[in-house]
Amino acid sequence: MMAMRPFLLALFLFGACVNSSGQSVREKINFNEGWKFHFGNSNDPVKDFNYGIANLFAKTGRAERTAIDNKFDDANWRSLQLPHDWAVELPFANSDNLDVKDHGYKPVGGLFPETSIGWYRKHFSINAVDSGKRFALQFDGIFRNAKVWVNGYYLGTNESGYVGFTRDITDYVDFHHENVITVRVDATQYEGWFYEGAGIYRNTWLLKYNNAHFVEDGVFVHSKVENTQAAVFVESTVKNEGLSGKEFSVLANVLDRNGKYIGQANQEKVVLNAGESRTIKQMVMVPSPKLWSIEQPYLYRLVPVIKSGDEIIDKQTIRFGIRTVEVKANGVFLNGKHVKIKGTNNHQDHAGIGSSLPDYMQYYRIGLLKEMGSNAYRTSHHAPTPELLDACDSLGMLVLDEQRLLNSSPEYMDQFERLIKKDRNHPSVFLWSIGNEEGYAQTNSFGKRIAQTLLARQKELDPTRTSTYAADLANVFKGINEVVPVRGFNYRQFSVADYHKDHPEQPLLGTEMGSTVTTRGIYEKDTINAYVPDQDITAPWWASKAEEWWPLAAENDFWLGGFIWTGFDYRGEPTPYIWPNISSHFGIMDACGFPKNIYYYYQSWWSDKDVIHISPHWNWTGKENQPIKVWVNSNAQQVELFLNGKSLGKKEMPLNKHLEWMVPYQAGTLKAVGYRNGRKIETSRETTETASSLVLSPSKTVLLANGQDAVVVNFTAVDSKGREVAIADNLIQFKLEGDAKMIGVGNGDPSSHEADNFLSGNWQRKLFNGKCQVIIQAGKNAGNVKLTVTSEGLKTNAVSFTVAGSTQNAINP
Template sequence: MERSCKNFLAIALFLFLQCNVISALSQSRKVETLNAGWQFHRGDIKNYFLRSPATDNTQWQTINIPHTWNATDILPQHKRTPYRDIGFYKKTIRNFVKQNDQRYYLYFEGANQETDLYINNQKAGNHKGGYTAFCFDITSYLKTGDNVITIRVNSLFNADIPPLSADFTFFGGIYRDVYMITTAGLHFTLSDYASSGVYIETPAVNNTNGTVKVKSTIVNQTPVSQKFVLQTIITDQENKEISRLNKELVIAAGQQLTAEQLSNNITGIRLWSPDKPYLYRAETQLLLNNQVIDEVTNPIGFRWFKFGPDSGFQLNGKPLKLMGANRHQDYPGMGNALPDEIHYSDMKLLKDMGANFVRLAHYPQDPAVLHAADELGLLVWEEIPLVNEITISKAYNDNARNMLHEMIRQHYNHPSVILWGYMNEIYWKHRFIDSSLVNLHTQKTIELAKQLEAIARSEDKNRYTAMAMHNYPLYEKSGLSDIPMIAGWNLYHGWYYDNFEDFGKFMDAQHKLHPKRIHLISEYGAGSDPRVHTDKPVRFDFSIEGQKRFLESFIKQIQERPYIAGATVWNLIDFSSEMRVDATPRINNKGLTTVNRTPKDAYYLYQAALSKKPVLKIAETDYQQRCIQLKSGQQEAIQTIDIYTNLAKAELFLNNQSLGSKATADHKISWDVLFKQSGEYMLKIVAQGDTATYEDRLPITVNLVPSDLKTIKNMDLAINAGSHYSFRDDHSGTIWLPDQPYQPGSWGYINPDKKPKIEKIASLEDINNTDLDPLYQSMRTGMKQYKFDVADGWYEVELLCVEPLPKMRRFADSPEPPPHPGGLRIMSVMINNMPFLHDVDLIKDYGYNNPLREKIMVKASNGNGITLDFTPNAIVSGIRVRAVE
């Protein structure tokens, strides 16, 4: 992994610094980062450019780029403070010597979301949009001597700049690299939507031969006409020249021209594919008097592909199921201001999973991501950030069109890219629009979609277009789903709605209704929290087991249907979503890995299903500490142990004792393992491959809790009230057990009507002043008592309660909770006839989603144990009973 990463960085630095006008190989083109030693001020500075240095008292801090001011302060715990803001950056270039025959540019890979550039207090440019590169010609603003660069970045909501809302965090700042580029007066243009000015195609390719077409735009910013040679040299990975193209051209002073070059048939080529991503290199040069005065280098991958409504996807004439994941671009403590190494390692993580496909959701990503996809062999769907809704305005449409031009031209030369997308769940906000405006919004959305579709097809005739749609009938009814070349579906059957099997039924119906339509599954997934476990997962419980069952079903259904060209699971990585709640607030936890890139069990399911390398993994890595409540009469417990593998069969061992061998079915084997006592165990799985034997080991700890509480020494019993899942507190190691009805001799709740309530997550709210949200998000109401038939002695009883905000699931675009005067619930609690809580009004006394957590010492005597009596309207999320000396 380390060597691979180093190799990538060497190649990426060479290609990346050249492909997008960032080339330092020729003497005339000089490129250097301007990342270090910036001064930063968070917040607007009124009349900044009217202030004199002597009177300016602005507070600045020294930072380096990439930078975001939201790296650690996205909605701090329990606060809803605005995080979209304005930031000022400034840097002085000292002792600069301006050459009259050179041009100077400032190139930004990305800044969110509106950027104003000032050079020596003069405005030099403006750019709208947070996810594409942009470039400013600053030649006329520079002088010999010291030059001050000032940049104002505005991430405040702007109805005319997509995205308007989304289920991801809008980090503000200059979060990608910044470059100073110096060129000769005659050079490849830097002003064509910040592209390289050179566009590469492979118009004719077969298994052994191919041609290369190069289109270059050159600008002459000298005062005289220039006669020059346009040259492209194509080399292989051994630096062997395989083709050279030359064209003599003349360009008038102050003019721009576009020239095309077409190679002869190149024989003996090696094709690019996910299995063998062979890259050639095209060095496109300008020669003046036989001297190279400008040069741009681009990768070339010889491949051809097509989609079909029945056959799915074909690459280089062979069927290929596109299987992979979506990816967002943030990391804990960094926000979206990532170094190239993390971009690469994320793509490597996906490739190691066996994937061949990635959707860059929901915006163009760092050039390092595209270079990694080229090198590693990952096919790419890239899209602009039109998410949830549009604004009906000319400015919004202009910005959307500009973003599409920028994305396509900047990333045109990457052989990994096969799809351009331009809308994601664009009708999602229709539910919140006044009904009288829905038709108008629908009409304007369709008009914009047709414009974007026309742009994409005009810009790139070799790739396909796509749109991602959620399960909403209006896409079909309005005809929006017929506009793109490919229909992408964001489907969550068995998570947000319906059952797993309804996914296949939905897609079969779509295929039948639209036999000529090409289908991709752009999103599917289930949330999971590694702290939450259950042997009986239900929809939307955020258990690891629920995520596994969901994805096992979807992978099988997708692979069984050849007309589904491919699918990208949502998401490769848990990612930041500033106002999402659920089990892990401010994190969308549908990832196959945690935010820190630690694989969850489901990651290994994909590895077993997709990888061509032998895979054998005990898929219980998130459940190594288990606490199991035994039922009356039980002395031992059975636990299901899952194995993910692509080998034919495997044998499981528990503490070196064989539990038998089983055949693999759908990439999985499961054993029901009997644990006879509490303690530490070692699981080992062994399987025979074609040429080697493989094994995996996993230590687990099992704590069997006897039903008879009187037999437990030093008892410490924690109950996750109202839940069907256990919850592990990673701070203390405490495991809170699933709830149960009262059993004599043991413990449990007593309901007045003796009918068990539905067991599922009761609240999806962010619980304040704690990160133990799943413990409070389940709750039991209406019970009369909880009884614990403990032995006589002293106990500490701890009670956890919270009043959830009912029927309000907040995303980034949702309102604040309404104020409440209280009186909704008044509760009292007696413990062994001793008052504990009296007439507590959780809303009035604590507030919505603010937990109550209190303890009391209680003595159990005369064999009566501990009884908690509740008023009929009580609510409880957790009870802990701990024996004390």
């Protein structure tokens, strides 16, 4: 290893992103604040700020008479902070159109010209001292078809609603006057068949860096573990966008999670002409590496550096994990250990906030899935937000990362390449997916050729992983299935064994399994309110119940495992009903993350926890002496059920199943006692009084004063004895004091048409079967925040939070 000068070593150890003169060499500045928003109109150019009338593209920078013009007065536009999903703010719209139904009955799409075009503007200034730097705007996700201008100069269009994009704005920056970004978002065309949101719904950033720099997503880090050490391979693409050729040095350092120096690659000299780029390949040896795993997700830091002489001119910090992944016909092996995939499919929306999730929500949702025992997440069916993968890296969740659709045209190949480059450094990503249920192409020669092109490009960009494709086909070896390395099954679970027999060397993965439909806390089919019973008894014709697919996957090594459809309820795709149902019933948890009963089936067989759970609730006034079917989900070997102290019998628990008793209803206490590996575990359900108060359960009590941190507060109705009242439906009002704001409310009711947020007026939400939820976002001032909840007939209750910490909005990578 080459010796490091003392001041450079200090810079590496402490992660500073400045050169020897104290100047910043690279900044990534959060650009979420200070935006203006207004609806346009897809049918009326006058209401669309003359877009389509004014000849914007005749001359560069020409923007007069439009909202693109810097002189345009946007004072009356709505002020907001990103991320922003305008669709979740709109009322529901009953429609016979199937696409509107599948998108959750929100008035977005070609049928709704007044609410399907959104304009965004942001004013900002840049100091003239930075006039020698390069600048770029990074958008992590806009739904969809976004056109971007800076100071009237057109930067281009990004069609994808999911893959982020970056645009260089160096030539258009005004260092002496105010700059204006304008973004026109066109959501008239859907991409998926589910709720997608609308607007700039992910984070935005201003990037500042040197003319000689690492290109966007141009550093690829991967590793190979041998015996007691690991070789960390670094491929860095460097570009010189200066006006003359220069000589540089490129090196890379590895730090542990605490910033301690581990090793360095040798410096490599490179001469780049103006406009030239080159990829440098280097290696760093790491002795006795701590391997990233589901149980211990250890993350190192890679610090690639460009120097000119002794001066650092660019530097990044990239979190990565050292681990090995092998996908074989007899299983997935992480660091040589067999891992059965216990996964969930998920869309990206959450109750109250739609698709515009604060970063914290990604960690919250992944944490809920981990608690259930899940170890894998499929990004169904599109590029994920970066913070989702950060959460999976940090918490230990494998990821099946999926392309939006199967297409090798220049547009979609570009999206595929950006997806892989953006996500390939994440240790959580163990497998790529090139598409999902492409019925028009999956069995013909078009699909086969497209797949071959995508697979070849995937191997070029990331030779360390392989790919699958999610096919809704039975034992069919034709088209895409002929060439894809890992055969994905969407349902058709009873055909997997036959397919394996015919193709024993091809790994098999359940890419979509299950799809039981349930409504939390409901125990009778209700066609009026569009509810289905909260037990594993109802599935669409094309799907299966939990106990039909999981035993097959659990007991056969030729199943790599599978992904349930879905971990959470999501907006759109109402099944098996239509209006008033506006949300799916597929989730193991509802849209708030409240567990349904099927959650405890999976937790019993997916986790190492002691699990014993009784359903339904035990409030059945008017059904005295009538038989009630009681389910017990547990991983105990035997379970005994008691009613008011009287035994109703002990039963052996079948592997990967549940137990049932028919119990004549009597008010009182229903108790289950289980024995697992010699340990006694128990739970009970009691007949309750009416609700008298609420239990407030915040996900945390300290928030960062950065204007972005968030907290989830869950509410549960209880009676005077503190027992959960599972049938309460009280209307709850919320009042917040301090520097914070409520950004969404929900209750998990898939047929509720209540508002998700309140841009004006009082915040409120009804309990649904005893529960509801509010999401709060911190401000920038340290201090205390108090949430008070009131409801007629319930005691007033409150919870307080501390808002503290830095208000820094720049990430110095």
